[in-house]
Amino acid sequence: MIDALDRALVHALHVDGRAPFSRIGSVLGVSTQTVARRFRRLAAEASLRVVGLAEPGRAGRTQWLLRLGAGPHTAQDLARALARRPDTSWVRLASGGTEILAVVQTPADDGHTLLLHDLPRTNGITAVSAHCLLHVYxxxxxxWRGREAVLTADQVRLLRPGREGPVTVRPLADTDLPLLETLGRDGRASHAELAAATGWSPATVARRLAELQASGALFFDVDLDDTxxxxxxxxxxxxxxxxxxxxxxxxxxxxxxxxxxxxxxxxxxxxxxxxxxxxxxxxxxxxxxxxxxxxxxxxxxxxxxxxxxxxxxxxxxxxxxxxx
Structure with missing residues (x-):
């Protein structure tokens, strides 16, 4: 069962997904080992992980919410196929298992391959509707505030990543793709791992992370089974x-x-x-x-x-x- 400490850990990761376990432990009043152990258990039992994501507008992407109707025997296979695509997120089965809901990101200046080509040719889909997300409130x-109702204001302040002086912000570029792809798989990847993925030095990685976060072009989200x-x-x-x-x-x-x-x-x-x-x-x-x-x-x-x-x-x- 999840307890108050688990909830506090989830809230802490929402405040700063890359906060060291030592800092989280200090703020929560427990050891680093306890935080690491709780994280591992939640990862195994509740699919907890941190992911780094580019803000769609800054990345030149348009978001679509798809509603797909499918037969009860094909919906799960179709949902899994959609989940394997790199341009989808939040793939869910709904309405008795005969409806698939998914968010799709498409290049703002390019054709919509999934919407115009792939889906119409997919067997088993009985209905398709695509809703462009005009503004996310x-x-x-x-x-969800249900994940963020544990820590005090002082604890949140201690966990928020600090900013050291002014940050010169460069817009997202193709050279950032290896960084974003790695963070998308594991938002807590170390600077050394990110350096290996990008070919940059750890210092360059740290500087670029600070730039992207300061500009709002990059944010860290927490995947978790909310049940x-x-x-x-x-x-x-x-x-x-x-x-x-x-x-x-x-x-x-x-x-x-x-x-x-x-x-x-x-x-x-x-x-x-x-x-x-x-x-x-x-x-x-x-x-x-x-x-x-x-x-x-x-x-x-x-x-x-x-x-x-x-x-x-x-x-x-x-x-x-x-x-x-």
């Missing part, structure tokens, strides 16, 4: 909101502790959110009492999430060792 660097935190009932919510009030409603929803993701989209519905609740009764209460009180929401469709096939970062083998 919660998600990415601002994740261990009590989020048993999960659902994607598709809402239609009066356009004049879309921004107002989206900003209000971004403050709801039940939601881990809120974004404005294209399509017949213009607002999507992901709800994480302790049980079906909690989800019902949220839908009827919190969302039901917002008169600007003209329609609501909920799609229960059954399983997460892929999280924020690319699939890959677990790290060979735990970095302190």
């Amino acid at each position: 919660r998600g990415g660097p601002t994740g 261990v935190l009590g989020a048993i009932a999960q659902a994607l919510l598709w809402m239609s909101v009066a356009p004049a009030r879309l921004d107002e409603v989206a900003r209000a929803l971004a403050g709801h502790p039940e939601l881990a993701f809120v974004a404005a989209t294209t399509g017949p519905t213009n607002l999507v959110a992901q709800a994480l609740c302790p049980d079906p009764a909690g989800l019902h209460a949220y839908l009827t009492r919190r969302l039901g009180a917002l008169d600007a929401i003209r329609s609501l469709e909920s799609a229960p999430v059954l399983r997460t096939v892929k999280g924020a970062g690319p699939l890959g083998p677990a790290p060979a060792r735990v970095r302190r």
Whole structure:
């Protein structure tokens, strides 16, 4: 079972995914060995890992949320095939296992290979809809508050990475790709490992990491099975909101502790959110009492999430060792 120390560790990694275990242990009042042991257990039992991700807009990428209908005997295979692609994230099975939800990133100035070529030729898909994510109000660097309700303000301040003087920021370039690919597999990779992947010196790696984080071009996310935190009932919510009030409603929803993701989209519905609740009764209460009180929401469709096939970062083998 996950306990208060495990929750504090998850919160600490949200504050700084690359914080040394020694610093986390000092802030939490436990030994470095205890933090490392807890991290290993959560990695094995709850799929915990840290991933480094480029901010899509800074990387010249457009994000799409796909809804794919499929037969019950083919949906899982299709979901796994999507999860293996480097341009997908957050692949989930929903709606009784006959719907696949996935986020796809496409080059902003290029053709959409997956959308226009690969999916239409895939056997077993019965329906396709693609919703461009116009603006993300919660998600990415601002994740679910259910993971971040443990540490005190002083503990958060002690964990936040420091900034030493002004940072000269260069935009993302092709030369950053090896760095981003390595961090996408393991956000806690050491400077020596990143230097080996990029051909840079460890000092250059450290400087470039500081630049990208300071500019917001790079952030670190935490992959985790949220059911261990009590989020048993999960659902994607598709809402239609009066356009004049879309921004107002989206900003209000971004403050709801039940939601881990809120974004404005294209399509017949213009607002999507992901709800994480302790049980079906909690989800019902949220839908009827919190969302039901917002008169600007003209329609609501909920799609229960059954399983997460892929999280924020690319699939890959677990790290060979735990970095302190």
